[in-house]
Amino acid sequence: MIPDLTVRVGAALLYIILAPLVGGLVVGIDRKVTARMQGRVGPPVLQPFYDVLKLFEKENLVVATAQNYYVLSYLVFMAVAGALFFSGGDMLLVIFAFTLSHIFLVLGAYNSFSPYSHIGAERELIQIIAYEPMIILTAVGMYMVTKTFYVGEIATSTIPIIMYLPGIFIGYLIVLTIKLRKSPFDLSTSHHAHQEIVKGVTTDFTGPNLAIIEISHWYEYVFLLGVVYLFFAFNPFIAIAAIIVAYFVEILIDNTTSRVKWQLTLRTAWIIAGTLCLVNLGVLYYLQGVLTL
Amino acid sequence: MNELLFLIAFPLLIAVLLLLVPRDSIRDVLVTGSAAVLGIVSLYVLYGYFNRNTVMFDIPTEPWGNVMTIIELLLAVYILYLGVKHRKSFTIALIVLQAGLLLWYEFFLKPGMHPENNLFIDQFSIIMALIIGIIGSLICVFALGYMKTFHHHHPEVRDRRNLFFFILFVFLSAMFGLVFANNLAWILFFWEITTICSFILIGYSETEEATNNAFLALSMNLLGGVAFVGALIFLAITDPSGKSLMLDYLLSSGQAIALVPAVLISFAGITKSALMPFSSWLVGAMVAPTPVSALLHSSTMVKAGVYIIVRFAPVLSGTIEGLIIALVGGVTFLLASFIAISQTNAKKVLAYSTIANLGLIVACAGVGTFNLVWVAILLIVFHAVAKSLLFLCVGTVEHRIGSRNIEDMSGLIGRMPKIAVMMFVGMAGMFLAPFGMVISKWAAIEAFIQSPFGLIFIAILAFGGSATVFYWSKWMGKIISVTRQPEVVENSVTKEKWAVLYILTALVIICALIFPLISAVLIEPFVMNIYGQTTLLPLANLTIMILMMGLLLFMPFTMLLYRTAPKHTGPYMAGRPTDGHAFAGSIGISREVVLSNYYMDRYFGEDKIFMIGAATGWGLLLFAGTLLVGVIL
Numbered sequence: 001m002i003p004d005l006t007v008r009v010g011a012a013l014l015y016i017i018l019a020p021l022v023g024g025l026v027v028g029i030d031r032k033v034t035a036r037m038q039g040r041v042g043p044p045v046l047q048p049f050y051d052v053l054k055l056f057e058k059e060n061l062v063v064a065t066a067q068n069y070y071v072l073s074y075l076v077f078m079a080v081a082g083a084l085f086f087s088g089g090d091m092l093l094v095i096f097a098f099t100l101s102h103i104f105l106v107l108g109a110y111n112s113f114s115p116y117s118h119i120g121a122e123r124e125l126i127q128i129i130a131y132e133p134m135i136i137l138t139a140v141g142m143y144m145v146t147k148t149f150y151v152g153e154i155a156t157s158t159i160p161i162i163m164y165l166p167g168i169f170i171g172y173l174i175v176l177t178i179k180l181r182k183s184p185f186d187l188s189t190s191h192h193a194h195q196e197i198v199k200g201v202t203t204d205f206t207g208p209n210l211a212i213i214e215i216s217h218w219y220e221y222v223f224l225l226g227v228v229y230l231f232f233a234f235n236p237f238i239a240i241a242a243i244i245v246a247y248f249v250e251i252l253i254d255n256t257t258s259r260v261k262w263q264l265t266l267r268t269a270w271i272i273a274g275t276l277c278l279v280n281l282g283v284l285y286y287l288q289g290v291l292t293l
Numbered sequence: 294m295n296e297l298l299f300l301i302a303f304p305l306l307i308a309v310l311l312l313l314v315p316r317d318s319i320r321d322v323l324v325t326g327s328a329a330v331l332g333i334v335s336l337y338v339l340y341g342y343f344n345r346n347t348v349m350f351d352i353p354t355e356p357w358g359n360v361m362t363i364i365e366l367l368l369a370v371y372i373l374y375l376g377v378k379h380r381k382s383f384t385i386a387l388i389v390l391q392a393g394l395l396l397w398y399e400f401f402l403k404p405g406m407h408p409e410n411n412l413f414i415d416q417f418s419i420i421m422a423l424i425i426g427i428i429g430s431l432i433c434v435f436a437l438g439y440m441k442t443f444h445h446h447h448p449e450v451r452d453r454r455n456l457f458f459f460i461l462f463v464f465l466s467a468m469f470g471l472v473f474a475n476n477l478a479w480i481l482f483f484w485e486i487t488t489i490c491s492f493i494l495i496g497y498s499e500t501e502e503a504t505n506n507a508f509l510a511l512s513m514n515l516l517g518g519v520a521f522v523g524a525l526i527f528l529a530i531t532d533p534s535g536k537s538l539m540l541d542y543l544l545s546s547g548q549a550i551a552l553v554p555a556v557l558i559s560f561a562g563i564t565k566s567a568l569m570p571f572s573s574w575l576v577g578a579m580v581a582p583t584p585v586s587a588l589l590h591s592s593t594m595v596k597a598g599v600y601i602i603v604r605f606a607p608v609l610s611g612t613i614e615g616l617i618i619a620l621v622g623g624v625t626f627l628l629a630s631f632i633a634i635s636q637t638n639a640k641k642v643l644a645y646s647t648i649a650n651l652g653l654i655v656a657c658a659g660v661g662t663f664n665l666v667w668v669a670i671l672l673i674v675f676h677a678v679a680k681s682l683l684f685l686c687v688g689t690v691e692h693r694i695g696s697r698n699i700e701d702m703s704g705l706i707g708r709m710p711k712i713a714v715m716m717f718v719g720m721a722g723m724f725l726a727p728f729g730m731v732i733s734k735w736a737a738i739e740a741f742i743q744s745p746f747g748l749i750f751i752a753i754l755a756f757g758g759s760a761t762v763f764y765w766s767k768w769m770g771k772i773i774s775v776t777r778q779p780e781v782v783e784n785s786v787t788k789e790k791w792a793v794l795y796i797l798t799a800l801v802i803i804c805a806l807i808f809p810l811i812s813a814v815l816i817e818p819f820v821m822n823i824y825g826q827t828t829l830l831p832l833a834n835l836t837i838m839i840l841m842m843g844l845l846l847f848m849p850f851t852m853l854l855y856r857t858a859p860k861h862t863g864p865y866m867a868g869r870p871t872d873g874h875a876f877a878g879s880i881g882i883s884r885e886v887v888l889s890n891y892y893m894d895r896y897f898g899e900d901k902i903f904m905i906g907a908a909t910g911w912g913l914l915l916f917a918g919t920l921l922v923g924v925i926l
Contacts, residue, residue, distance in 0.1 A: 113704070
């Protein structure tokens with residue numbers, strides 16, 4: 001069952017405090033591994049934290065005052081989504097809060113009326129519509145296996161979810177590439193210095209605002225990897241290993257592919273990942289009578 | 294009982310007065326006053342009946358039944374005359390067919406029937422009455438100022454405002470009648486009145502386009518009307534006592550008797566709520582003055598269509614016919630959402646968004662489990678509030694900037710700050726958590742997953758829902774982008790328009806905050822009454838939703854932190870700082886920046902996708918028709 005209120009609030013607070021640290025560390029390791037793959041030494045693992053601290057020291061330069069509001073809302077609702085997730089809340093509610101937070105980022109980019117931000121915003125929106133159905137279908141798949149939308153109950157379920165949802169897992173990995181802003185789907189802005197339309201969606205953010213966006217990304221990373229955990233929740237050790245492997249694969253893909261156009265991104269996400277998810281769900285639905293779930 | 298009769302008769306009386314009143318000032322007082330009365334009386338109905346489940350009223354069938362017949366025949370003659378005048382052979386054929394069937398029914402089948410309990414009220418009727426009485430009358434008040442400006446901008450259009458307001462109030466009266474009537478023959482009467490009202494309103498400007506679109510709407514709705522009459526005749530033949538003409542009796546008499554009329558009436562509902570393949574009439578209806586669109590889309594007309602389908606949901610539930618109707622709705626939701634992506638015309642985007650949401654409501658009603666009926670009613674409420682606000686905002690914007698193109702709305706936040714914020718709230722109401730439509734989408738996913746073939750609908754919801762996010766967000770982005778030195782042009786908006794807009798904006802937010810209350814007081818008892826079980830909202834999720842709403846409302850205040858602090862600069866223009874929104878080129882040339890949204894016409898073009906939708910829709914409907922013939926034989 002759902003753990004009692006104090007445990008839930010505690011987990012949410014723990015997430016809000018610890019997620020930026022974990023997320024920042026993940027990004028630091030990511031940069032190190034990426035550098036090694038490219039034959040460089042790479043920055044220190046703690047470099048992302050140095051970057052953000054430095055950004056906070058800079059002057060708050062904006063095109064429009066409202067940018068501050070959008071960026072802050074992006075951070076707040078990303079934290080809310082993640083906190084709901086880690087406190088064992090309803091997965092669908094988590095997804096809607098997650099989308100809400102991204103809409104704020106997009107609006108912030110539209111706000112400045114610059115060509116680069118504008119293209120970034122449009123592309124970010126395309127990415128949102130590319131990944132959102134898959135994440136919803138992931139939640140639906142988990143419901144079909146565990147009969148619950150509550151993350152708390154899914155995480156404590158002893159069913160090896162991955163055995164029932166291999167198609168959905170692959171579909172999720174495809175959209176994870178989009179969400180982690182990695183090649184070949186880093187359309188709106190990319191995390192590393194790949195090919196880039198200036199800096200896409202973040203072009204007109206500087207100083208503290210850019211730092212807030214960065215911290216929001218860290219929150220997001222921890223949440224996204226948390227979903228990977230759920231697939232393997234029957235065994236925490238396997239789950240941790242799966243997260244590491246999945247992330248490594250994402251880095252590898254990032255460094256071996258080049259960016260594609262938005263059309264191909266949308267097609268890959270909707271047609272390939274979508275078909276995988278739907279076929280998986282269809283088979284599961286068909287077998288529901290046979291398997292005793 | 295008197296409240297109900299008052300709600301039907303009072304707008305009719307006001308309508309007649311409005312037809313006779315020549316002066317603007319008297320009309321203003323009449324419309325505003327009666328709008329207030331209608332709003333208060335519908336709230337009084339809520340107060341009086343919310344805890345009494347279904348209450349029946351025994352109104353004598355005659356002479357009202359005969360009066361209705363005479364009016365219907367007169368209207369048929371009127372339409373026949375117009376059809377001949379404008380040479381619309383299809384309309385003529387339909388009206389002749391319908392009138393013939395009606396005459397057969399009236400003279401050969403109806404005598405001998407003694408229906409009782411012609412009026413009734415239950416929680417669903419109360420909800421509909423509130424929507425009509427509050428939102429419908431607010432739109433009428435807004436129309437006062439709007440029509441003045443409209444005729445000022447369009448001197449070529451004949452000033453027939455007497456007729457216009459007459460029809461608006463007849464429309465409201467007919468809608469009240471429709472949701473309170475228990476006798477199917479009476480429902481049909483009010484149904485036909487709404488068809489003709491919308492026909493006249495769409496054709497108001499008397500241009501060729503308006504006339505054609507009005508006839509398109511008329512023909513499609515008459516087609517539905519024929520199916521409705523067919524249902525009446527079927528019932529009269531199978532049960533000569535006339536008892537099964539009573540909605541309550543019919544709904545409780547089981548699928549063996551009720552399925553055929555349910556499907557026929559649902560077909561009528563599909564035409565009225567403009568699902569594919571009939572969506573073109575609602576898109577065409579946007580030639581009418583904007584308050585008409587607001588009325589058609591939010592509180593009347595299309596809502597009558599989904600109202601009747603939701604009524605029949607328990608009959609449709611679990612049948613193949615019901616599943617097909619649900620699929621028509623589902624396909625409409627998906628494809629209309631796609632089409633909305635490719636539209637630059639603001640009213641068209643709103644129209645397709647309405648069609649999509651109606652599709653979703655029908656999808657819920659067609660599958661018809663108790664959870665889904667709960668969702669369908671919730672969708673009706675949220676959609677009515679947010680959509681009326683959006684239409685009225687777009688109408689106001691159109692009069693001030695002279696365009697309804699979304700591309701021309703860039704930087705609206707600077708030019709019309711208050712209207713822009715209201716549009717922002719309305720759009721958020723349509724697709725963002727924790728506002729209404731997302732609550733419904735969420736509940737719909739949870740409900741579909743437990744119903745047969747629910748997976749198809751979940752896939753439709755997931756993909757269609759993300760298309761929805763796309764077209765609203767890019768429009769929002771357009772409004773809030775900050776252009777240079779905007780000039781404020783919203784000061785000429787009159788006070789009563791502001792009042793209407795403020796109330797509707799507040800309603801969008803209030804509905805999202807108090808929806809658990811609406812659900813507990815009205816929707817849950819209604820569903821409980823029919824199905825014997827009801828949707829119960831988990832308290833923890835409700836608390837979270839309301840906290841999120843609080844946070845969302847609080848966030849704008851963080852702007853106060855930055856009132857003086859941040860330093861402003863121009864946007865990034867390829868590294869060369871310029872004055873404002875221009876690129877600095879070589880030899881002193883500067884190029885102004887023009888930004889346009891993505892519309893992806895190649896992928897989501899209207900023609901292509903509508904073709905797919907129409908083909909699928911007709912295919913499904915023909916399949917349902919074949920099944921129905923099988924059942925009848």
